[in-house]
Amino acid sequence: xxxxxxxxxxxxxxLDLDEGEILPESYLVRELDAESIDLLEVAxxxxxxxxxxxxxxxxxxxxxxxxxxxxxxxxxxxVVAIVENLPHIQEKRAGEMVADLxxxxxxxxxxxxxxxxxxxx
Amino acid sequence: MDRIVIxxxxxxxxxxxxxxxVDGLQIRGRAALADPPSLAVMECLAQLGALHVRRxxxxxxxxxxxxxxxxxxxxxxxxxxxxxxxxxxxxRSQAAFSYDLGAEEAGKEVCSGRFVFSxxxxxxxxxxxLLMNRYKELFACLTSGSGIG
Numbered sequence: 001x002x003x004x005x006x007x008x009x010x011x012x013x014x015l016d017l018d019e020g021e022i023l024p025e026s027y028l029v030r031e032l033d034a035e036s037i038d039l040l041e042v043a044x045x046x047x048x049x050x051x052x053x054x055x056x057x058x059x060x061x062x063x064x065x066x067x068x069x070x071x072x073x074x075x076x077x078x079v080v081a082i083v084e085n086l087p088h089i090q091e092k093r094a095g096e097m098v099a100d101l102x103x104x105x106x107x108x109x110x111x112x113x114x115x116x117x118x119x120x121x
Numbered sequence: 122m123d124r125i126v127i128x129x130x131x132x133x134x135x136x137x138x139x140x141x142x143v144d145g146l147q148i149r150g151r152a153a154l155a156d157p158p159s160l161a162v163m164e165c166l167a168q169l170g171a172l173h174v175r176r177x178x179x180x181x182x183x184x185x186x187x188x189x190x191x192x193x194x195x196x197x198x199x200x201x202x203x204x205x206x207x208x209x210x211x212x213r214s215q216a217a218f219s220y221d222l223g224a225e226e227a228g229k230e231v232c233s234g235r236f237v238f239s240x241x242x243x244x245x246x247x248x249x250x251l252l253m254n255r256y257k258e259l260f261a262c263l264t265s266g267s268g269i270g
Contacts, residue, residue, distance in 0.1 A: 040187060040216055040239050041187075041188070041217065041237070043214035043216065043217055044212055044213070044217040044218075044219055044237065046214075047212050047213060047214045048211075048219075053213065053214065054214040054215060055215045056214055056216045056217075
């Protein structure tokens with residue numbers, strides 16, 4: 001089973017959703033209504049499923065806005081700051097995140113997939 | 122907002138009487154329950170697991186019970202007496218910790234379950250000065266005489 005299917009299965013169980021409702025581009029908070037307590041469970045379940053120690057700050061992009069604000073203050077390109085600090089995020093995706101910030105939390109299912117894939121390398 | 126008063130029906134909040142083993146994955150301890158409210162043993166297990174989580178973080182974070190995933194009782198009677206408690210860390214992330222916890226009395230399992238804990242930074246609600254020292258002292262008291270450093 002590929003990583004997306006395994007992540008989707010985990011999310012479906014914890015968020016009580018049908019797997020068909022969960023797409024790679026689904027926003028966890030905006031669309032799937034994941035709450036902070038759900039995310040704790042997701043981190044634990046992914047740790048078990050993939051045999052990795054999930055760092056909640058990184059997988060859930062908890063410091064993303066601080067990172068971008070700091071980059072702005074220091075004259076650093078926010079996309080570069082994201083890629084340097086969150087190595088599982090590709091440059092293209094980082095650019096999408098920066099453009100998407102105003103609409104709310106940017107975390108998508110594919111970001112979790114990228115994280116577990118990066119940890120399992 | 123109305124104040125909520127919770128009465129446990131017990132004399133004290135801390136139910137553990139000793140901790141005999143702690144390492145990175147396991148914790149064992151004891152609790153002596155005399156005529157406790159029903160399911161007080163569940164609170165014992167939660168306290169044991171939370172203490173292990175606090176120890177893992179060297180008491181630098183506040184730990185709390187997030188969820189009881191499953192819990193089963195071996196019999197129908199109220200659990201009391203001198204209980205041997207044990208817990209094993211079965212999965213963890215940066216902020217969540219899953220334990221298999223159980224209790225035995227006279228060598229027979231009386232209950233077991235899977236408990237999930239989380240940690241959070243100390244703040245206004247959970248003041249560091251108060252709680253960090255409090256749980257450090259509690260841990261020292263519970264482990265005194267057990268040989269645990």
